[in-house]
Amino acid sequence: MYIPLEEIQEIQLDHTSRCNLECPQCARTTKGWASLPQNKNLDLSLDDYKILLEPFPRNKLKVFHCGNFGDALASPTFDETLSYTASQEPRAIVIATNGSIRSCSWWADLASNHKDRLKVIFSIDGLDKTNSEYRVGSSFKKIMANAKAFLDNGGKARWDFIEFKHNFHQIEEAKKRASDMGFQEFNVKYTARFAVENKTRQSSKNNGVLEDRKTNHNQKDFAAVQSQYGSFDQYVNETTIDCKYKRGRKVFVDMNMRLWPCCWFGAPLYLGEHTKQNQSFQHLVKMYGTEFNSLRTHGWGALEHEFFQSYLENSWEKPDDKFQRIYTCGRTCGGKFEFSSGYGRNQNVTTARL
Numbered sequence: 001m002y003i004p005l006e007e008i009q010e011i012q013l014d015h016t017s018r019c020n021l022e023c024p025q026c027a028r029t030t031k032g033w034a035s036l037p038q039n040k041n042l043d044l045s046l047d048d049y050k051i052l053l054e055p056f057p058r059n060k061l062k063v064f065h066c067g068n069f070g071d072a073l074a075s076p077t078f079d080e081t082l083s084y085t086a087s088q089e090p091r092a093i094v095i096a097t098n099g100s101i102r103s104c105s106w107w108a109d110l111a112s113n114h115k116d117r118l119k120v121i122f123s124i125d126g127l128d129k130t131n132s133e134y135r136v137g138s139s140f141k142k143i144m145a146n147a148k149a150f151l152d153n154g155g156k157a158r159w160d161f162i163e164f165k166h167n168f169h170q171i172e173e174a175k176k177r178a179s180d181m182g183f184q185e186f187n188v189k190y191t192a193r194f195a196v197e198n199k200t201r202q203s204s205k206n207n208g209v210l211e212d213r214k215t216n217h218n219q220k221d222f223a224a225v226q227s228q229y230g231s232f233d234q235y236v237n238e239t240t241i242d243c244k245y246k247r248g249r250k251v252f253v254d255m256n257m258r259l260w261p262c263c264w265f266g267a268p269l270y271l272g273e274h275t276k277q278n279q280s281f282q283h284l285v286k287m288y289g290t291e292f293n294s295l296r297t298h299g300w301g302a303l304e305h306e307f308f309q310s311y312l313e314n315s316w317e318k319p320d321d322k323f324q325r326i327y328t329c330g331r332t333c334g335g336k337f338e339f340s341s342g343y344g345r346n347q348n349v350t351t352a353r354l
């Protein structure tokens with residue numbers, strides 16, 4: 001089976017489908033997400049959090065806000081659910097955000113009220129002139145003011161920096177700035193999304209262009225995998241799989257309270273365009289429908305469903321007509337290509353304690 005309830009250590013949440021930005025490689029700005037009106041303005045509620053957190057003892061769970069389609073701080077229901085989450089005394093609460101939202105006084109209160117178990121990850125991919133190349137619609141000045149208010153009031157924070165060709169030269173300067181401001185960590189990572197689409201350039205908003213660095217290990221690994229297996233799709237079908245989330249005793253819950261094994265599974269159902277991922281997902285939908293994993297309907301009994309009990313592991317280890325391998329698994333957790341942007345064996349990632 002995937003993970004029994006009592007072994008879950010972390011729940012990652014896509015609290016909302018709202019965001020104030022339009023990052024060009026985000027799932028909400030690509031692959032037809034915006035063409036589906038039912039995707040708009042979805043938020044988890046206080047009642048949802050009561051279902052989510054009720055079975056877990058105090059000081060056990062990490063609650064991680066890092067979504068596919070939204071920034072939790074853009075949600076009107078976030079504040080009351082955060083207060084409730086804190087009252088349940090989880091081991092940790094972590095919020096990943098673009099930081100270009102809410103007021104300085106809100107950030108100061110966030111630090112003062114939750115400093116014991118809260119960490120914020122600010123996703124800032126550059127400095128004054130460059131952050132908004134990728135974080136389209138953000139204000140660097142506002143992010144810095146918010147981060148300062150949070151840090152000056154005792155908040156703990158990490159600065160995450162996705163490197164592109166246009167901001168690579170600023171990494172050392174950003175790291176120094178993070179240290180001067182009181183960030184505890186500075187984390188450089190890169191995106192694999194150029195590599196899996198077999199390109200090094202992509203248009204951004206307002207005629208901007210994003211470019212990958214050729215030294216990105218994802219690019220090299222992608223080429224090596226294609227050469228060894230004949231194609232990336234063949235690799236996806238044949239590679240051994242080491243499930244990142246099972247290893248970490250983690251699950252993912254989307255903004256409709258659907259329970260998934262990981263964040264990558266939480267995306268395909270919401271894409272308006274045909275992709276290899278949602279084509280592969282159609283097999284699941286045909287067998288199980290779209291509500292088999294609804295925590296609103298089944299509570300944590302959803303974990304008893306065949307999908308969690310036997311589908312996943314069979315699809316990794318001995319896929320057949322019924323337990324077909326899902327494209328997402330081979331692409332993301334195969335042995336020779338690192339899809340995630342900051343974890344696993346991604347050799348170019350540097351996380352520094354400041």
Ligand code: SF4
Binds near residue numbers: 019022097135
């Ligand atoms: S800030 Fe996050 S959720 Fe919002 S558009 Fe960018 S990547 Fe997507």
Ligand code: SF4
Binds near residue numbers: 244264265328329333
């Ligand atoms: S993509 Fe598949 S193998 Fe990878 S973490 Fe998710 S469920 Fe596990």
